[in-house]
Amino acid sequence: MDDQPIPAVANNDQAGRLRYRTHIDPQSTQEEDASVTPQKLTHLKQLEAESIHIIREVASEFKNPVMLFSVGKDSCVMLHLARKAFYPGKPPFPLLHVDTTWNFQSMYTFRDEYIVKELGLECLVHINEEGLKDGIDPFKHGSRKFTEVMNLGALRQALDKYRFDAAFGGGRRDEEKARAKERIFSFRDQHHQWDPKNQRPELWNLYNTHVEKEQQIRVFPISNWTELDIWQYIYMEQIPLVDVYYAKERPVVEHEGQLILVDDDRTPPELAATAQNKWVRFRTLGDYPLTGATESKATELTDIIQEMLLATRSEREGRVIDADPGASMEEKKRQGYY
Amino acid sequence: MNTDELIAEDIHGYLKQHENKELLRFLTCGSVDDGKSTLIGRLLYDSKMVYEDQLAAVTTDSKQFGTTGGTFDPALLTDGLKAEREQGITIDVAYRYFSTSKRKFIIADTPGHEQYTRNMATGASTCDLAIILIDARHGVQTQTRRHSFIASLLGIKHVVVAINKMDLVDFSEERYEEIKADYTEFVGKLELPDIEFVPMSALNGDNVVNTSEHTPWYKGGTLMHHLENVHIASDRNLIDFRFPVQYVSRPDLNFRGFCGTISSGIVRPGDEVMALPSRKTAIVKRIATMDGDLEQAYAPLAPTIVLDREIDVSRGDMLVHPNNVPKVDQAFEAMLVWMEEDALQPGKQYTIKQGTTTATGIISDLRYRIDVNTMHSEGVDKLDLNEIGRVVIDLSRPCAFDAYSRNRSTGAFIVVDKISNNTVAAGMILDRDPDSAASRRREISEKRGTEIKVHESLISAEERATRLTQQPATIWLTGLTGSGKSAVAYALERRLFDEGKSATVLDGRNARLGLSADLDYTLDDRKENLRRAAEGAKLFNDAGHIAVCAFLSPSAEDRAMAKAIVGDDKFIEVYLEAPEDVCKERAETDEFAKTNKDMAAFSDMAAPYEPPAAADLVLKTDDLTVDQSVQKLYDLLNERGLLK
Ligand SMILES: Nc1nc2c(ncn2[C@@H]2O[C@H](COP(=O)(O)OP(=O)(O)O)[C@@H](O)[C@H]2O)c(=O)[nH]1
Numbered sequence: 002m003d004d005q006p007i008p009a010v011a012n013n014d015q016a017g018r019l020r021y022r023t024h025i026d027p028q029s030t031q032e033e034d035a036s037v038t039p040q041k042l043t044h045l046k047q048l049e050a051e052s053i054h055i056i057r058e059v060a061s062e063f064k065n066p067v068m069l070f071s072v073g074k075d076s077c078v079m080l081h082l083a084r085k086a087f088y089p090g091k092p093p094f095p096l097l098h099v100d101t102t103w104n105f106q107s108m109y110t111f112r113d114e115y116i117v118k119e120l121g122l123e124c125l126v127h128i129n130e131e132g133l134k135d136g137i138d139p140f141k142h143g144s145r146k147f148t149e150v151m152n153l154g155a156l157r158q159a160l161d162k163y164r165f166d167a168a169f170g171g172g173r174r175d176e177e178k179a180r181a182k183e184r185i186f187s188f189r190d191q192h193h194q195w196d197p198k199n200q201r202p203e204l205w206n207l208y209n210t211h212v213e214k215e216q217q218i219r220v221f222p223i224s225n226w227t228e229l230d231i232w233q234y235i236y237m238e239q240i241p242l243v244d245v246y247y248a249k250e251r252p253v254v255e256h257e258g259q260l261i262l263v264d265d266d267r268t269p270p271e272l273a274a275t276a277q278n279k280w281v282r283f284r285t286l287g288d289y290p291l292t293g294a295t296e297s298k299a300t301e302l303t304d305i306i307q308e309m310l311l312a313t314r315s316e317r318e319g320r321v322i323d324a325d326p327g328a329s330m331e332e333k334k335r336q337g338y339y
Numbered sequence: 340m341n342t343d344e345l346i347a348e349d350i351h352g353y354l355k356q357h358e359n360k361e362l363l364r365f366l367t368c369g370s371v372d373d374g375k376s377t378l379i380g381r382l383l384y385d386s387k388m389v390y391e392d393q394l395a396a397v398t399t400d401s402k403q404f405g406t407t408g409g410t411f412d413p414a415l416l417t418d419g420l421k422a423e424r425e426q427g428i429t430i431d432v433a434y435r436y437f438s439t440s441k442r443k444f445i446i447a448d449t450p451g452h453e454q455y456t457r458n459m460a461t462g463a464s465t466c467d468l469a470i471i472l473i474d475a476r477h478g479v480q481t482q483t484r485r486h487s488f489i490a491s492l493l494g495i496k497h498v499v500v501a502i503n504k505m506d507l508v509d510f511s512e513e514r515y516e517e518i519k520a521d522y523t524e525f526v527g528k529l530e531l532p533d534i535e536f537v538p539m540s541a542l543n544g545d546n547v548v549n550t551s552e553h554t555p556w557y558k559g560g561t562l563m564h565h566l567e568n569v570h571i572a573s574d575r576n577l578i579d580f581r582f583p584v585q586y587v588s589r590p591d592l593n594f595r596g597f598c599g600t601i602s603s604g605i606v607r608p609g610d611e612v613m614a615l616p617s618r619k620t621a622i623v624k625r626i627a628t629m630d631g632d633l634e635q636a637y638a639p640l641a642p643t644i645v646l647d648r649e650i651d652v653s654r655g656d657m658l659v660h661p662n663n664v665p666k667v668d669q670a671f672e673a674m675l676v677w678m679e680e681d682a683l684q685p686g687k688q689y690t691i692k693q694g695t696t697t698a699t700g701i702i703s704d705l706r707y708r709i710d711v712n713t714m715h716s717e718g719v720d721k722l723d724l725n726e727i728g729r730v731v732i733d734l735s736r737p738c739a740f741d742a743y744s745r746n747r748s749t750g751a752f753i754v755v756d757k758i759s760n761n762t763v764a765a766g767m768i769l770d771r772d773p774d775s776a777a778s779r780r781r782e783i784s785e786k787r788g789t790e791i792k793v794h795e796s797l798i799s800a801e802e803r804a805t806r807l808t809q810q811p812a813t814i815w816l817t818g819l820t821g822s823g824k825s826a827v828a829y830a831l832e833r834r835l836f837d838e839g840k841s842a843t844v845l846d847g848r849n850a851r852l853g854l855s856a857d858l859d860y861t862l863d864d865r866k867e868n869l870r871r872a873a874e875g876a877k878l879f880n881d882a883g884h885i886a887v888c889a890f891l892s893p894s895a896e897d898r899a900m901a902k903a904i905v906g907d908d909k910f911i912e913v914y915l916e917a918p919e920d921v922c923k924e925r926a927e928t929d930e931f932a933k934t935n936k937d938m939a940a941f942s943d944m945a946a947p948y949e950p951p952a953a954a955d956l957v958l959k960t961d962d963l964t965v966d967q968s969v970q971k972l973y974d975l976l977n978e979r980g981l982l983k
């Protein structure tokens with residue numbers, strides 16, 4: 002595994018405090034199973050089975066698959082499904098964390114302490130070293146350039162380096178209008194390009210896994226899950242999450258119209274000087290300078306779900322990179338982001 | 340308590356409710372402008388699945404792209420890719436999600452235009468229900484028939500006929516009844532067991548989610564009422580247990596489990612199961628999942644099944660109950676929806692994926708094409724894009740399947756082009772025995788055996804042996820292409836000739852040029868090729884000659900057949916063993932081998948080579964020269980006293 006330089010931490014928690022959380026709720030799950038019978042199937046059981054089928058199909062039909070692991074909640078659900086698919090074995094493919102080096106600190110802790118140490122899974126880490134050398138910095142270069150180099154660029158590098166023939170992604174069709182037509186098995190040419198006109202029809206659960214040598218495929222096993230399904234499943238299955246999803250008093254600054262966490266000493270000093278402690282949480286995870294916080298007191302999973310359901314904005318609003326106008330999702334897809 | 344209050348006051352209660360929801364998948368079919376996008380937008384909007392920022396965007400967009408003169412246009416909630424949006428049309432299948440307090444819904448949105456058949460078949464393949472839109476002004480159209488036909492072809496059990504734009508016909512009951520009668524008349528010919536009619540206005544929301552005050556004469560429920568209440572649980576086949584093995588899990592020496600998705604039926608620990616096509620049986624020991632072992636598992640769950648004994652099961656096999664087995668055959672009849680620009684070519688090899696089985700197949704017979712508009716059938720010699728036909732498919736190996744009408748999972752398959760790798764067709768297996776050349780041959784030969792008696796020769800075997808100073812035998816050389824079969828065979832023939840013996844080579848490639856020139860490379864045809872070769876060898880043996888047969892013959896079963904034809908006492912099985920990469924390298928320099936599809940025995944290809952378990956002689960041809968191999972063979976013949 003790659004060695005991962007973790008940037009200096011300015012405002013660390015007290016040592017030893019685990020920065021991921023498992024929601025445990027005595028009211029959930031247990032008695033539920035009795036209500037699932039052959040005649041009555043819940044949608045989540047069905048979605049779970051379908052996702053497991055997709056994951057196993059890729060493991061059976063591809064030589065060198067990988068699971069893109071962003072450390073966010075969708076990735077965590079996808080990984081949980083992969084663990085179920087091969088239980089009591091482990092997933093027969095590694096995870097890949099494309100690391101911009103600017104993720105929330107607690108994401109690194111989660112990855113190293115929970116995914117690698119506790120679950121014992123193989124997690125490859127890839128950093129765009131050239132970008133790092135060039136000192137690409139989201140504060141200086143802006144979200145577009147930064148994401149292009151450290152995220153998209155790094156992902157392309159990693160896929161080429163390891164010669165993966167299939168990569169699982171945690172994309173969902175309900176995330177964005179442009180994703181509604183995405184296939185579960187989505188084909189990319191050798192330049193990682195997605196051609197919306199040239200995708201194969203998908204019928205039943207019979208996935209066509211035949212690809213040319215140079216072609217790769219992105220597979221989205223949780224395509225049919227909605228955001229609520231994801232949260233519900235995390236709740237039922239007690240899936241641990243990175244702790245910044247939960248509200249806490251944190252030092253934040255206002256930056257380009259968003260509340261940004263001061264997560265380490267790379268926040269420009271003049272900005273850091275304006276830091277205030279606020280009760281905030283994050284609806285999506287990514288790079289701390291690019292991910293806006295939501296003011297919230299939701300400290301329990303059910304509080305988060307409640308807020309989410311009562312919220313009136315769509316999910317990705319919190320991410321600066323998606324604030325680009327128009328159907329930009331498609332642009333990113335063409336570039337190989339998804 | 341409404342949903343928002345429930346969320347605010349009892350989030351646990353709300354989650355419990357959501358957790359127990361059933362999933363209904365449906366598709367919406369209509370011609371362009373029947374109001375499909377408007378209807379979907381309306382469903383999302385009225386069931387409060389739209390965020391305010393999306394609504395704000397739509398209100399802005401309504402002015403720019405909308406067709407409603409700037410007022411709220413629900414259709415814009417469902418628009419997709421940029422290019423399409425600019426053209427004002429949608430292409431392909433898009434999936435939408437929403438839920439009510441009762442169910443979660445997935446909508447497959449398949450817009451109407453020339454790619455319609457392909458897209459609708461794709462969308463319908465996973466759906467429980469179809470909404471067929473009819474513009475109340477235009478009534479039942481050609482497209483309405485087409486949509487209904489495709490829905491029935493893809494096995495959709497529930498149809499809601501949405502008679503839309505009722506506002507434009509003054510919510511006339513008469514008009515509604517007229518359309519209903521028209522539809523009922525033509526649809527009688529189709530297999531659509533459950534049909535409901537709803538008069539509605541998608542644009543204004545009449546009878547979509549809320550009951551309309553304009554249709555007091557209508558006593559049925561709203562569209563949403565049907566969607567929430569239609570009974571789908573019994574659509575699932577819980578009778579025939581079918582478990583296509585998808586992945587074999589062997590995390591350590593103590594665990595061997597078969598992972599897969601249950602296509603239909605129920606399985607419990609203690610059940611006896613049979614693996615197909617091998618027909619070996621075992622008892623289910625455990626049904627393992629990460630949440631603990633299950634007392635029972637049923638379609639469509641995806642558990643891991645552990646058996647009580649080691650039987651040979653791999654991906655592509657199917658576990659079933661021995662008293663309820665599907666068909667296992669190398670051919671079936673099916674309805675095919677052609678989805679590719681390049682027309683279907685009968686006789687061309689395609690890849691067929693059915694369940695977890697992938698096999699090479701040829702469409703050996705195109706029976707007829709069905710006109711999707713009139714539903715008439717007509718004889719044709721090819722199928723073009725978006726055409727539907729009835730075909731016979733011959734496979735390279737046996738598959739386990741059911742009729743699609745009985746099992747939407749084990750009765751479905753896709754056809755993949757071997758060059759482009761595209762999915763070129765979707766197929767539904769029919770409940771009818773195929774009548775292919777191969778199965779006809781099988782039938783005839785089975786009957787023949789009982790009809791005709793053998794005529795005996797007037798010369799005895801002893802007389803021949805004395806004259807030729809040898810005992811007849813068949814030396815059957817088997818091994819991968821490039822293992823040296825032909826080289827050894829011809830050298831042995833020369834050697835025997837030089838020693839004054841009488842031998843003849845029967846060679847795979849020569850057989851393909853003459854004896855079996857009419858055969859293809861399906862498993863069935865390969866078997867036939869070997870049957871002919873063995874019969875040929877037997878004729879030589881009967882005449883007192885030694886036959887040296889050089890045939891790849893990858894299948895142990897086929898070699899056993901050859902042995903049975905020639906006779907146990909005369910058959911000498913010789914395995915030419917060489918590493919696969921050596922064989923491949925040799926084969927690549929050989930012009931014939933390059934084009935010879937019998938090569939498919941390399942492990943990365945369709946029919947794997949099964950090495951003989953008990954060959955009379957094994958020749959490691961990467962160590963031995965041809966002369967050394969011949970010497971070993973010669974010694975063997977001598978030892979057995981065949982050269983006296
Ligand atoms: N008056 C009226 N117009 C409708 C109704 N439903 C749809 N339309 C209009 O019919 C046109 C085509 O609708 P659209 O949903 O785009 O059709 P699609 O091509 O089937 O998706 C649009 O101008 C809609 O506003 C309806 O119930 N009543």
